[in-house]
Amino acid sequence: MTQYRNPLYPGYGPEYFETLADPIEHRGYLVYCREPLVWDVVKDGICILQAAGPNGAKLAIDELIDAS
Template identity: 50%
Template sequence: MTMTTHQYLNPWHEAGRYGPKYYTTEATPREYGGYLIFNRIPGVCWDIVKDGVCIAQRARMKGARGFIDQLNAPTADLTEAQAYFVKRALKNLPPKPTVEATTAGLQYIIPGAEKRQRPNATQLELLL
């Protein structure tokens, strides 16, 4: 049986603190309420992931599902602290690059980057 490795952004990472920049696991994700739940450390840590970013961690699957239920409930049901962490995690999503046709040819544009460049084949594949 082939194991699949999954990788997702750790939004709490700071240089030398709060774990690696990306979490990597071979755990099989469970989809629940539009989110993925990974039991990254078996029996210890369940990561809640949306669009490649870990937005929360819980000590049990029941806690992970409960948190997702709160996220999917009307916003008024979120505590101020939960809303803060969700906004912070979503803010850390990497920007999606685009390709723009110009008189100089195709330009690969990364939002927030100063330099534009011609896209290579791999970059074009990621965009399509």
């Protein structure tokens, strides 16, 4: 099981998200399908964003990296 911090806690959801899913690595980030329609993008043990699919998660990562 993998556990990573929810930065929106305590206002939204649990302090840590947990999943049994294997991650997809993309440009130094990990992408987990925690629920059927929820893909979490994780960096350094913290969920930095959520997307509706793996391609959306990868696109968001690309935009984060390209903007910096």
